[in-house]
Amino acid sequence: MGSIPLWEFLVRIVVLYFAVMFALRIMGKREIGQLSVFDFVVSVMLAELSTLPMEDTKVSLPQSLIPIASLVLLQLAVALLQLKSHRFRHWVDGEPSVLIEHGAIKDSEMKKMHYTMHDLLTQLREKGFSNAADVEFAILETSGELSVFPKPDAAPVTPRDMNIRGSGATIPLPLVVDGNPVAKTLLSLNKDRQWIENELRRRGYPSLENVFYAAIDSAGTIVVDPKDPSHSTPSSKAELSSKQP
Numbered sequence: 203m204g205s206i207p208l209w210e211f212l213v214r215i216v217v218l219y220f221a222v223m224f225a226l227r228i229m230g231k232r233e234i235g236q237l238s239v240f241d242f243v244v245s246v247m248l249a250e251l252s253t254l255p256m257e258d259t260k261v262s263l264p265q266s267l268i269p270i271a272s273l274v275l276l277q278l279a280v281a282l283l284q285l286k287s288h289r290f291r292h293w294v295d296g297e298p299s300v301l302i303e304h305g306a307i308k309d310s311e312m313k314k315m316h317y318t319m320h321d322l323l324t325q326l327r328e329k330g331f332s333n334a335a336d337v338e339f340a341i342l343e344t345s346g347e348l349s350v351f352p353k354p355d356a357a358p359v360t361p362r363d364m365n366i367r368g369s370g371a372t373i374p375l376p377l378v379v380d381g382n383p384v385a386k387t388l389l390s391l392n393k394d395r396q397w398i399e400n401e402l403r404r405r406g407y408p409s410l411e412n413v414f415y416a417a418i419d420s421a422g423t424i425v426v427d428p429k430d431p432s433h434s435t436p437s438s439k440a441e442l443s444s445k446q447p
Contacts (some may be wrong), residue, residue, distance in 0.1 A: 211256070214263060218252045221267055225274045240294050244277045295344045302340035305353065315342060326350060377424065378402075378416040391418070402426065 225248055248270060255266040282289040299306055299315050301322060312322065318378050323334070325348040331337055336356035341349045350357075361367070375387045383395050399410060405426055415427040 221250045299342045302337045372420040374417040374419040378413045381411045
């Protein structure tokens with residue numbers, strides 16, 4: 203830690219941590235596998251710049267924060283140019299490559315992308331396809347992810363194929379998380395803590411502390427997941443459900 207006192211070293215760590223976190227937040231929410239080459243390079247450079255002032259205490263915090271901010275501004279500028287210019291976006295990110303077209307493997311395109319048959323078969327298996335002949339199109343995205351489109355006779359059956367009208371998917375709302383009621387959900391349902399306590403008591407849970415997670419769906423079905431036996435009174439951990447009265 204050199205000549206600086208311990209408290210200043212700890213302050214550096216905290217400041218740099220929040221600076222990098224803020225920078226990544228501004229840059230977007232893409233997953234690691236979806237980062238473009240430029241995004242990946244910027245992320246690596248941010249990591250290096252953030253460790254430099256911790257390794258070399260002669261580097262001041264402003265000296266380390268300025269290049270981090272400059273990289274973020276550069277990344278935002280590049281992202282804006284990508285929105286405005288397809289040619290620039292193609293130069294930075296590249297274009298997707300079709301590796302399988304109408305069931306035929308394009309070996310020339312695979313050689314161009316330095317993509318082996320082993321890589322292709324591995325990613326096809328990860329997508330649930332054991333036979334490349336069942337694939338109509340396989341497209342290698344700029345992120346390195348393989349998008350696979352099966353042939354019509356190999357595609358899974360959907361409700362539409364069977365003329366079944368499906369209902370829209372909804373996300374269950376959490377009622378209790380780790381023994382604590384979720385106030386936002388109760389407010390949206392126009393209910394209070396007493397209501398959820400009564401509902402749980404009817405299902406054999408005398409206290410909120412016995413419940414690890416509880417949720418309610420659009421149909422009014424309440425699903426309860428109790429805490430482990432060592433932390434709750436129910437004898438077994440089972441999923442219970444019933445209709446909201």
